[in-house]
Amino acid sequence: MRTKRVTANEVRIPDLNDGEVVLIERYGKPYAAVITASELDLFQRLLAMFGEFQPSELSLSDAELAVHRRSEAGEDIEEFDFGLLETNAP
Amino acid sequence: MSTSEARGYRGAVVWAFTTFQPEAPFDLVGTDEIERSYKTSREVAFAINKGELPDIPAFPVDAKIRPVVLLQDRPRGALPEYAALKLARFTKLSEQEQQAVRDGERPALFHLALNKSKYGLAQENAIDMNSLVRLHKSAIVTTKPVGYLDENEVNVLGRRLATFLDIDLAPVIRAGVEERFQALVDAQQQAKPSS
Numbered sequence: 001m002r003t004k005r006v007t008a009n010e011v012r013i014p015d016l017n018d019g020e021v022v023l024i025e026r027y028g029k030p031y032a033a034v035i036t037a038s039e040l041d042l043f044q045r046l047l048a049m050f051g052e053f054q055p056s057e058l059s060l061s062d063a064e065l066a067v068h069r070r071s072e073a074g075e076d077i078e079e080f081d082f083g084l085l086e087t088n089a090p
Numbered sequence: 091m092s093t094s095e096a097r098g099y100r101g102a103v104v105w106a107f108t109t110f111q112p113e114a115p116f117d118l119v120g121t122d123e124i125e126r127s128y129k130t131s132r133e134v135a136f137a138i139n140k141g142e143l144p145d146i147p148a149f150p151v152d153a154k155i156r157p158v159v160l161l162q163d164r165p166r167g168a169l170p171e172y173a174a175l176k177l178a179r180f181t182k183l184s185e186q187e188q189q190a191v192r193d194g195e196r197p198a199l200f201h202l203a204l205n206k207s208k209y210g211l212a213q214e215n216a217i218d219m220n221s222l223v224r225l226h227k228s229a230i231v232t233t234k235p236v237g238y239l240d241e242n243e244v245n246v247l248g249r250r251l252a253t254f255l256d257i258d259l260a261p262v263i264r265a266g267v268e269e270r271f272q273a274l275v276d277a278q279q280q281a282k283p284s285s
Binding site for chain 1: 105110111152154155156157176177178179180181182183186187190191196197198199211212213215216218220221231232233234236253254255256258260264
C-alpha cells in the first residue's frame with residue numbers, strides 16, 4: 001500500500017485512542033479512516049502475510065526516494081580519503 | 091591471518107569504483123569510428139543489426155569511488171563478482187526526516203551511525219536498500235575492508251533486501267509453519283495412548 005506522509009501540523013487529526021478507528025464519512029458513506037500508528041503496523045503485517053503481494057516501490061517515502069536519487073546521481077556521498085591508498089595497501 | 095581473511099567479505103564496508111547506469115540518449119562510436127547519438131536502446135539494437143555499431147558497443151560510463159557494503163563471501167575465489175549495496179548520506183533531508191532515518195523509520199535507508207572503529211567511515215551514512223550493484227573484485231579500492239556490519243545487522247540487511255527486491259518470502263514461511271505444525275500434530279498423535 002502506498003503511504004503518503006504528512007506532518008501533524010498540516011492536518012487536523014481527531015483524538016484517537018488505542019484500538020479505536022475514526023471513520024470519516026462523506027455524503028453519509030465511509031470515505032476514509034484514521035487509525036493509530038500501532039494499528040497501522042498490525043494492518044501492514046497482516047497485509048504482508050495474507051494480502052496480495054505488493055511491489056516494495058509502493059512503500060517508498062519521498063525522503064527515501066530523494067536520498068536514492070541523489071545517491072545515484074553521485075551527490076551527497078562521503079568523499080574518499082586518498083590517504084587510505086597508503087594505509088590500506090594490500 | 092588478517093581480519094578480512096578471518097571474517098571474509100560478507101558485511102564488509104569497502105571503497106570501490108561503482109559505475110553510473112548508462113541512460114539514453116546513448117553516444118556510441120560506430121564501426122566507422124564516427125560517434126552518433128541514439129535516442130533509445132531499440133535504436134542501438136537496430137544499429138548493431140545494420141552493422142553500424144559493433145556487436146558489443148562501448149557504452150561510456152562515469153565511475154566514482156564510494157563506500158559500499160559487500161553482501162557475499164567468495165571463499166573459493168571462483169566468482170570474482172560481489173553483490174553490494176551503496177552507502178549514501180542523507181544530509182539534504184529535513185532535520186525531522188534525518189531523525190526518522192536514525193530511528194529506523196525509513197526501512198529503505200539502513201542507518202549506519204558515525205562509528206569509525208566499527209564501520210571505518212568518517213561520516214554518518216545509510217545503506218540504500220534500492221542500490222544493489224554487482225562489483226568485480228578488481229573494482230574494490232580498499233582490498234582490506236575499512237569496517238564491518240555486525241552479524242545481526244547483516245541478517246537484518248538480508249531480510250530487508252529480500253523485501254526491497256520484491257522476493258515474496260511469505261509462501262516459504264507459511265510452508266515452514268505448516269510443516270512444523272503438522273510435525274507437532276503427528277508427534278501428539280503418536281504419543282496418544284491407544285484406547
